[in-house]
Amino acid sequence: xxxGAPAIAAPGVSATARKIGRGEDARSRVIARTAFPFLVVAVxxxxxxxxxxxxxxxxxxxxxxAAAFMRLTLSGVLPHHAFDTIVRLTAGFALAAVAGxxxxxxxxxxxxxxxxxxxxxxxxxxIPGLAYAPLFLLWFGxxxxxxxxxxxxxxxxxxxxxxxxxxxxVKDIWVRSALAMGADNxxxxxxxxxxGALPYILTGLRxxxxxxxxxxxxxxxxAAVPWGLGWMIFGAREFLNTDVMLAGVVVIAMxxxxxxxxxxxxxxxxxxxxxxxxx
Amino acid sequence: MTxxxxxxxxxxxxxxxxxLAALCYEAIARSxxxxxxxxxxxxxxxxxxxHSLLDGTMLSHAGFTxxxxxxxxxxxxxxxxxxxxxxxxxxxxxxxxxxxxxxxMPIPSLxWVPIFILWFGxxxxxxxxxxxxxxxxxxxxxxWSGVRSVNxxxxxxxxxxxxxxxxxxxxxxxxxxxxxxITGLRQAFLRAWIAVVGAEMIAASDFGLGWTIFDAKEFLNxxxxxxSLVVIGCIGFLFERLVFGSLEQxxxxxWGMVKAART
Numbered sequence: 299x300x301x302g303a304p305a306i307a308a309p310g311v312s313a314t315a316r317k318i319g320r321g322e323d324a325r326s327r328v329i330a331r332t333a334f335p336f337l338v339v340a341v342x343x344x345x346x347x348x349x350x351x352x353x354x355x356x357x358x359x360x361x362x363x364a365a366a367f368m369r370l371t372l373s374g375v376l377p378h379h380a381f382d383t384i385v386r387l388t389a390g391f392a393l394a395a396v397a398g399x400x401x402x403x404x405x406x407x408x409x410x411x412x413x414x415x416x417x418x419x420x421x422x423x424x425i426p427g428l429a430y431a432p433l434f435l436l437w438f439g440x441x442x443x444x445x446x447x448x449x450x451x452x453x454x455x456x457x458x459x460x461x462x463x464x465x466x467x468v469k470d471i472w473v474r475s476a477l478a479m480g481a482d483n484x485x486x487x488x489x490x491x492x493x494g495a496l497p498y499i500l501t502g503l504r505x506x507x508x509x510x511x512x513x514x515x516x517x518x519x520x521a522a523v524p525w526g527l528g529w530m531i532f533g534a535r536e537f538l539n540t541d542v543m544l545a546g547v548v549v550i551a552m553x554x555x556x557x558x559x560x561x562x563x564x565x566x567x568x569x570x571x572x573x574x575x576x577x
Numbered sequence: 578m579t580x581x582x583x584x585x586x587x588x589x590x591x592x593x594x595x596x597l598a599a600l601c602y603e604a605i606a607r608s609x610x611x612x613x614x615x616x617x618x619x620x621x622x623x624x625x626x627x628h629s630l631l632d633g634t635m636l637s638h639a640g641f642t643x644x645x646x647x648x649x650x651x652x653x654x655x656x657x658x659x660x661x662x663x664x665x666x667x668x669x670x671x672x673x674x675x676x677x678x679x680x681x682m683p684i685p686s687l688x689w690v691p692i693f694i695l696w697f698g699x700x701x702x703x704x705x706x707x708x709x710x711x712x713x714x715x716x717x718x719x720x721w722s723g724v725r726s727v728n729x730x731x732x733x734x735x736x737x738x739x740x741x742x743x744x745x746x747x748x749x750x751x752x753x754x755x756x757x758x759i760t761g762l763r764q765a766f767l768r769a770w771i772a773v774v775g776a777e778m779i780a781a782s783d784f785g786l787g788w789t790i791f792d793a794k795e796f797l798n799x800x801x802x803x804x805s806l807v808v809i810g811c812i813g814f815l816f817e818r819l820v821f822g823s824l825e826q827x828x829x830x831x832w833g834m835v836k837a838a839r840t
Contacts, residue, residue, distance in 0.1 A: 331672050331676075333676075334672075335672075335673045335674070336680070338673075352696070356695050413587060413590035413591065413594060414590075417594050418598060421595075421810070424810050424814045424817065425806055425809055426770050426771035427771060428687075428775040428778060428787070429786075429787065429790060429805075429809050430806070431778070432790050432793070433790075433799070433802055433803070433806070436615050436794060436797070436799060437615060511685060512686070512687065513771075515687050515688045516778075516779070519690070519779050520778060520779065527688075528687075531688060531691050534691070535694060535695060538695065540692065543691055543692050543695075546688070547684060547689070550684055550685070551681070551683055551684045554684060555680065558683060
């Protein structure tokens with residue numbers, strides 16, 4: 299423990315330390331097992347880089363990548379890029395989530411809405427998101443608007459499809475029994491349809507977020523936005539700054555992992571598992 | 578009976594919707610509110626599609642794109658399926674590969690494009706490798722969970738009936754895992770198709786549908802762009818329906834696996 303730590307904090311810290319201590323053996327083994335493959339890959343990378351099969355500029359050893367990472371983080375450049383990317387992702391995905399869930403529920407509940415939207419969605423969905431990028435750039439200009447709109451547009455499809463399936467998959471008997479027990483429309487919607495469709499909606503949101511993430515990196519390279527991780531990687535290529543590019547990829551991987559682990563697993567545990575819809 | 582009637586009505590409504598959407602688009606295009614180069618009328622798009630199909634440019638672009646996507650996809654199958662099976666059968670392989678796969682999977686394949694360009698130069702290699710990267714992980718992870726989900730009862734039954742390691746593998750494990758593997762191939766193809774279009778745009782090779790769209794932007798040829806979009810959508814749709822649909826018919830449906838997997 300650190301010297302000079304406030305006395306009040308000490309009992310809490312030691313309590314957690316004891317709690318960790320119990321499972322320490324198993325946990326450290328898991329950590330070691332997870333770390334081992336990365337270590338092997340790192341060593342191979344280092345050997346290849348040191349032997350200079352490739353020019354050093356193009357295949358930098360790990361410490362150069364780490365140095366670039368530190369330098370860019372300390373100067374605030376990397377956080378700025380990452381921040382802008384996350385803002386764009388959030389804005390685009392929020393649009394997609396709201397519009398997609400709304401359209402999906404309409405499609406699931408009303409025949410007419412299904413007939414109107416389904417053909418349009420079925421035609422537009424199989425086209426890869428980035429193929430729309432040049433059109434969006436022409437229509438909305440270079441920059442943020444195109445990027446956010448494209449991300450929203452592309453990530454809305456999985457949300458719509460899954461919400462629609464989810465609403466249709468709500469068991470008829472639940473709806474009927476709720477109606478028999480005198481539920482009115484808003485209550486039916488809030489207490490039966492939304493919870494019933496939620497596993498599907500969450501799957502849709504998850505797929506949509508993954509889609510948004512993949513498209514966002516691509517569109518940042520194409521749309522000439524001033525900040526953003528995709529742009530950072532693409533711009534660094536001009537100056538052969540492979541270390542900067544790889545540092546960017548590392549940050550992208552970290553954000554992607556964080557989205558998966560922190561956002562979705564938590565959300566799923568909080569709602570679906572707690573309501574007993576999924577084990 | 579009512580189902581059939583429903584279906585016919587749905588088709589009719591679908592056609593009405595599409596016609597209405599087309600009319601709306603046409604009205605917007607003709608209103609002159611937006612510049613005609615940016616929002617071309619439908620006949621113009623049709624003409625662009627027709628001409629490029631007739632003089633063969635669209636077909637050769639589509640050929641290049643298909644070559645890249647199939648090459649990368651083939652590599653991904655060759656790497657992903659055996660590795661996935663090994664992961665499921667041998668614990669050390671799983672312990673080694675799984676952490677790496679879950680760390681690499683959330684990196685969008687397009688993030689690698691600039692790096693691959695530096696390493697391998699502009700051209701086919703970059704596109705193929707990006708497709709490979711995008712397609713491998715879904716195949717790998719689905720094969721892995723497919724083999725793990727093979728009913729242990731089947732394995733024991735086959736073993737009791739005297740199946741050796743070899744026939745156990747080909748007659749039980751592969752068919753048993755096939756619904757998952759085919760789902761993985763489907764997901765992988767979708768991702769590969771996205772990746773190849775993006776890679777062609779960014780890595781600016783001289784041929785390919787993605788490149789056509791991006792190149793047409795420079796000359797404000799919105800009609801060519803939309804025509805290429807149509808072709809890209811059609812190819813993706815055909816693959817999804819024809820290739821994977823018939824693959825499913827020929828294997829898992831015939832073996833009666835899908836019902837077992839879904840219930």
